[in-house]
Amino acid sequence: MNMIPGMRITTEGELEVIELEGGSILDSMYQAINCELVQMIGLDCGVDAIFDEEGKYNGAQLNCRATQTVRGLGFQFFPGDSLSGSVIFLGHTAKGETVGLTEKQRKLITVAAG
Known part of the structure; x- marks a missing residue:
């Protein structure tokens, strides 16, 4: 069984x-x-941040820490926008394939998460 290591920030x-x-x-x-x-x-x-596309509309809890983390990794949200629900972080290759996080990426996420 091929397991892919990642990280998650819960609600x-x-x-x-x-x-x-x-x-x-x-x-x-x-x-x-x-x-x-x-x-x-x-x-x-x-790194890819993966979240519930319908989270803001189905009542999922605002995820301030995940929003802060994604901002810290360089993403610019529209004013007032944020992530809701749990968010997972996985790696991606230059071809767009999903892969596990490297140690360096895990550290980047941990630092950005505060």
């Missing part, structure tokens, strides 16, 4: 290390953030 603001099943990565994403439709923000550091 309670807890930063944790997770592993997703690589064989069914999309299903693993749905389970990790408890949603039916994911959205992805590709960041310049080779």
Whole structure:
């Protein structure tokens, strides 16, 4: 079984290390953030922030720590915009393939999360 290491910031603001099943990565994403439709923000550091696309509309809790983290990694939100629900972070290759986070990427996320 191919496991992909990543990180998650829960709605309670807890930063944790997770592993997703690589064989069914999309299903693993749905389970990790408890949603039916994911959205992805590709960041310049080779990291993707993955979240519930419908989170703001279905009543998911505002995730201030995840919003701060994504900003800290260089993403610029529209004024007043933010992330809701749990957010997971995984790596991506130059070809757009989802991969596990490197140690350097985990450190970047941890620093950005404060």
